[in-house]
Amino acid sequence: MARWIRFERSGTAGFGQLDGETVRVHSGDMLGANAPTGETVPLSAVRLLTPTTPTKMLALWNNFHALAAKLNLATPAEPLYFLKSPNSFLPGGATIRRPAAYDGKVVFEGELGIVIGKTCRAVGVEEARRNIFGYTCINDVTAADLINRDPTFAQWTRAKSFDTFGVFGPAVATGLDPSTLTVRTVLNGQERQHYPVSDMVFGPSELVSLVSRDITIEPGDVICCGTSIGVGSMKPGSTIEITIDGIGTLANRYE
Numbered sequence: 001m002a003r004w005i006r007f008e009r010s011g012t013a014g015f016g017q018l019d020g021e022t023v024r025v026h027s028g029d030m031l032g033a034n035a036p037t038g039e040t041v042p043l044s045a046v047r048l049l050t051p052t053t054p055t056k057m058l059a060l061w062n063n064f065h066a067l068a069a070k071l072n073l074a075t076p077a078e079p080l081y082f083l084k085s086p087n088s089f090l091p092g093g094a095t096i097r098r099p100a101a102y103d104g105k106v107v108f109e110g111e112l113g114i115v116i117g118k119t120c121r122a123v124g125v126e127e128a129r130r131n132i133f134g135y136t137c138i139n140d141v142t143a144a145d146l147i148n149r150d151p152t153f154a155q156w157t158r159a160k161s162f163d164t165f166g167v168f169g170p171a172v173a174t175g176l177d178p179s180t181l182t183v184r185t186v187l188n189g190q191e192r193q194h195y196p197v198s199d200m201v202f203g204p205s206e207l208v209s210l211v212s213r214d215i216t217i218e219p220g221d222v223i224c225c226g227t228s229i230g231v232g233s234m235k236p237g238s239t240i241e242i243t244i245d246g247i248g249t250l251a252n253r254y255e
Contacts, residue, residue, distance in 0.1 A: 001175035001246065004030055004134070006053075007046035018043065018171055018248075030172075031117050031133055031219045050091045051136055051172045052115055052220035057084040058211060059111075059140050059160065063201045063226030070229055079202050079210050082156040084140070084224075088166030096141055096254040098236060099162045104145030106234055106254070109227040110185030110193045110242040111138035114204050115172045116221045120212040128208035134174040135181070135204075137242045137250035138224045139167035144233070168222060173247040178204050185230060186241045193230035200225060 003018040016025040016036075021043045028034030030052070061080040062073050090096065098106060117133025146159040160166075178197050185193035202210065207223055217223070234240060234254045242250040 001173060003171040003173045003246075003248065004051060005169075005171045006030070006049040006051050008049055009041065009046045013049060014046075048091045048093050048170055050089050051169050052222065054086065054089065054221045055218045056086070056215075057089070057166050057168075057222045057224065058082070058215070058217075059084055059138075059224035060202075060207070060226035063207075064195065064199050064228040065201060066195065066199055067228045068201070075201055079207055081211065081223075082160060084166040085157070085161035086166075087163055088161045090164045090167045090252070092137075092167075092170035092250045092252060094167075094252060095164070096139075096167060096234075096240075096252050097164045098255065099143065102143050102146065102162070104143060107142050107144045107231055108185060108187065108192075108234055108240050108242075109138075109140040109142060109231050110183050111140055111227050112136075112178065112181060112183055112197050112204075112225045112244060113138040113168050114208060114223040114225065116208070116217050116223070117219055119219060120208055120217040123209055123212050125205045125209045128212065129205040132204060132208060133219070134172040135176055135178060135244070135247060136168050136172050136222065137170070137183075137244050137247050138222070139240060139242050139250060139252065140224050140227065141165040141167060167250060167252055169250050170248050176246050181244055181246065183228070184243045186243070187232065187234065188238055192232050193228065195228035195230070197225070199228060
């Protein structure tokens, strides 16, 4: 297992593997051919970037049995997903900002994210599994009151794609079995979500396969697997932390 990060140091972007609080710097392509440079730097000496630079982030709705049961929703026959715009992408440690044009409820959604390593276009489940590079933590921030504010048109894209609303990181972990993972969300020191990834309706490899029939998924792209019970609102000044063992803790302040 390895945990990969991207970072900025002295105005230059780099990447490497995390070893405790030390970054072992690599050269080349994180998702392709790369090699250690031999240089190490303290994690405290760099600024985290998003662990990849996706062309797009796809996110699932109604993909956990427990939440579907609570909301009295039928199990979907196929993945139900939307897109979050690249302008929304935000790394761990950065500040989530309330949109100036919106004064309604803003909610957190702790999720597992799939990071794609190779181009996926109409791939089968086994090829999809091989094309997954690793997994990351997601906070799918949402301007919840916008989604159904206009009865003629559900505004998923607008509600999900404000600047800073596509939070992911701090690392991409490889070599994990996603079925063993648990997502834990803590708001201001209080646990709000704690649920098993194994409760997903469509697991990671199946998700990648099915979505790739519709949309070509590129290396570095991220698929947010959806959330479960415990989603709630954030107040300005809040600290929100999404933790998945083996990946780390995605921590951000909301203002």
